[in-house]
Amino acid sequence: MKTAWICAFAIAVLSTDLATAQERVPLVTLNELEKRLQNGGDTTFVVNLWATWCAPCVAEMPHFERLQAEYRLKPLRVIFVSLDAAKYHDAVRRFVDAKGLKNEVWILDEKNEQHFIPLISEEWSGAIPATLFVNTSKGVRIFSEQEFDYQQLERDYLAIVQQNQ
Incomplete structure (x- = not known):
């Protein structure tokens, strides 16, 4: 009886972990991403396109984390969009946790890629890291194919926020 309870508990915990992983790192289509950006109102979205195997992408991630933390009281949402194949979902989740x-x-x-790259930006060659800044209420959609340091990232974000003020 005790063994059955332990097994049931373990299955429940594993099921919860899988659900949490799916919620924590969901698979999204480009249409779903665009809907989120278009429904953002005055929120400035900073969408960083990256992959686990891209060293410059990984190196700049702390700058995006810092930007969100420092401007947490502002209408800002940083979203990391992994370009790793969906079959590597577990590896991406482990990377995020680590x-x-x-x-x-x-x-x-x-x-x-030939379909979604130009839909994100006509300027995009497909190289990463790349970042998309979007604020629909200000009519802003700026694409940048580069690695950011914190100072440049903050300057670009503040330039959008200060538009039309």
């Missing part, structure tokens, strides 16, 4: 990332992390669930 790095202790606090911002939202999504995996782009799109198969055809």
Whole structure:
């Protein structure tokens, strides 16, 4: 009886962990991402496109985490969008946990790069790291294909916030 209870408990915990992982690092389509950005009102979204295997991407992640933390009382949302293939979902989740990332992390669930790259930005060659700044109420959509240091990231964010003030 005791063994059955322990097994049931273990299954419940594992099921909860899987659900939490799915919620913590969801697979999203480009349409779902665009809907989130378009429904953001006055929120400035900073969408960082990255992959676990991209060293410059990983190196700049703390700057995005810091930006969100320092401007937590402002209408700002940093979203990390992983370009790792959906089949590496568990590896991305483990990476997120190991790095202790606090911002939202999504995996782009799109198969055809030739289709989604120009939809994100006509300027995008497909190289990463890349970042998209969006504020729909200000009509802002700025794409940047570069690695950021904190000072440049903060300057770019503040330039958007200060528009039309």
